[in-house]
Amino acid sequence: MRVKRFTGDTISDAMSRIKRELGPDAVILQTRQIKEGGFLGFFARTKVEITAAIEEKPVKNSFVEELPPLRTISTEQIKKAYGEYKEKENEKEKENEYVKEKYSNHNPLDDTKSEIKQMHTILMEIKGQIANFEKQQEALPEPVEKWLNFLKQRGLSQEIAEELIALVTKDLPPDLWTDSSLVFAKLQSQAMKLCRNTETIVPKKNETLVVALVGPTGVGKTTTIGKLAAGFSIIDQKRVALITADTYRVAAVEQLRTFGEIIGVPVEVVMNPEALKEALERHQDKELIFIDTAGRSPYHDLHMSELEAFMNVAQPDLTMLVVNATTNLSDQLMICERFKALSTHLILTKLDESMSAGSILDIIVRANLPVAYFTTGQNVPDDIEAATPQKLAKCILGEVNPDV
Ligand SMILES: Nc1nc2c(ncn2[C@@H]2O[C@H](COP(=O)(O)OP(=O)(O)O)[C@@H](O)[C@H]2O)c(=O)[nH]1
Numbered sequence: 001m002r003v004k005r006f007t008g009d010t011i012s013d014a015m016s017r018i019k020r021e022l023g024p025d026a027v028i029l030q031t032r033q034i035k036e037g038g039f040l041g042f043f044a045r046t047k048v049e050i051t052a053a054i055e056e057k058p059v060k061n062s063f064v065e066e067l068p069p070l071r072t073i074s075t076e077q078i079k080k081a082y083g084e085y086k087e088k089e090n091e092k093e094k095e096n097e098y099v100k101e102k103y104s105n106h107n108p109l110d111d112t113k114s115e116i117k118q119m120h121t122i123l124m125e126i127k128g129q130i131a132n133f134e135k136q137q138e139a140l141p142e143p144v145e146k147w148l149n150f151l152k153q154r155g156l157s158q159e160i161a162e163e164l165i166a167l168v169t170k171d172l173p174p175d176l177w178t179d180s181s182l183v184f185a186k187l188q189s190q191a192m193k194l195c196r197n198t199e200t201i202v203p204k205k206n207e208t209l210v211v212a213l214v215g216p217t218g219v220g221k222t223t224t225i226g227k228l229a230a231g232f233s234i235i236d237q238k239r240v241a242l243i244t245a246d247t248y249r250v251a252a253v254e255q256l257r258t259f260g261e262i263i264g265v266p267v268e269v270v271m272n273p274e275a276l277k278e279a280l281e282r283h284q285d286k287e288l289i290f291i292d293t294a295g296r297s298p299y300h301d302l303h304m305s306e307l308e309a310f311m312n313v314a315q316p317d318l319t320m321l322v323v324n325a326t327t328n329l330s331d332q333l334m335i336c337e338r339f340k341a342l343s344t345h346l347i348l349t350k351l352d353e354s355m356s357a358g359s360i361l362d363i364i365v366r367a368n369l370p371v372a373y374f375t376t377g378q379n380v381p382d383d384i385e386a387a388t389p390q391k392l393a394k395c396i397l398g399e400v401n402p403d404v
């Protein structure tokens with residue numbers, strides 16, 4: 001492992017030095033502003049200092065050279081460019097997490113705090129389970145019980161499953177519960193009611209709409225921004241800019257820039273809230289600006305306050321909390337709790353991979369935020385859908401009645 005400090009007048013200056021000397025796979029460990037020169041503190045110049053590291057073994061990276069010429073955009077090319085970008089990024093992910101842990105100013109107190117939080121979550125879960133067990137003692141009529149089990153198999157929590165059943169029971173007496181078509185239709189319409197709050201991104205007339213995506217690492221924020229940026233710029237012909245505050249990997253940043261060039265969308269890289277502010281000002285001529293943020297661990301207070309600092313400056317019109325449908329329900333709910341105050345909308349991802357997508361109803365009800373989109377695969381720009389109550393209810397209950 002080679003660790004080295006680089007200075008430059010600007011971030012891109014220092015970044016290009018890092019790239020020249022350590023190559024595109026270098027990992028950024030720390031960035032800060034420094035004063036250089038001057039006399040008794042006067043006339044000093046502000047510079048950027050970046051500490052970066054690289055594994056000694058030479059790593060070949062020919063991603064940039066392999067791309068097709070710019071501007072001949074086809075969906076296939078967008079998919080290919082984004083696919084290659086993701087592949088490289090994933091490769092480095094594990095290695096980088098390790099380096100980051102090792103070299104960051106790691107505070108053991110943070111670990112203790114996060115352990116306490118995790119224990120708290122587990123205790124709350126146990127408490128919930130005991131309450132559920134007590135409730136279960138009151139037996140339901142057999143056909144109703146069967147539908148309750150179906151809902152739980154779909155991934156709904158006991159609590160929401162019972163709530164949905166209670167709503168249906170209101171206008172369906174127990175003797176009609178054997179009519180499965182009727183029950184399924186009622187469940188669908190009640191699920192749609194619980195998911196009635198949907199709202200997609202609508203660019204404004206003569207104003208810039210700023211949309212930020214937040215959430216933990218790996219939920220699909222960058223992929224979803226790729227889908228949205230390509231959709232709005234190519235299909236809807238909007239003027240779009242992309243700003244990424246996720247500057248951790250040099251190679252990832254470079255490749256995201258290349259992706260932006262292919263779809264004809266400028267990509268700005270910002271390392272601190274001030275730079276974010278400047279980047280936003282530079283793109284006031286755009287109709288839409290997407291801000292990609294670094295994945296933040298909801299257990300990590302420092303991570304969360306860094307994100308808040310970026311969001312305070314950006315003051316996005318819309319802040320979309322990205323939640324992965326395949327994450328277990330108690331984690332999903334904890335993520336919602338942590339990010340809810342920052343967020344205005346929800347994006348649900350990886351519905352294609354979830355065997356129990358019903359849990360999204362718990363998220364939707366608990367977060368009480370409008371759902372904007374859901375995503376159904378890794379393909380950029382295709383695998384994204386605007387949320388509607390009908391589509392969400394289908395994801396939750398499945399397309400077909402399980403009992404016919
Ligand atoms: N199956 C599936 N995978 C997805 C979806 N969205 C993103 N991914 C994958 O999830 C991984 C993490 O995505 P990324 O956008 O880097 O997450 P980020 O860390 O939140 O920016 C990548 O391998 C993506 O291809 C989706 O809707 N379905």
Ligand SMILES: [Mg+2]
Pocket residue numbers: 221222223246292293294295
């Ligand atoms: Mg990302």
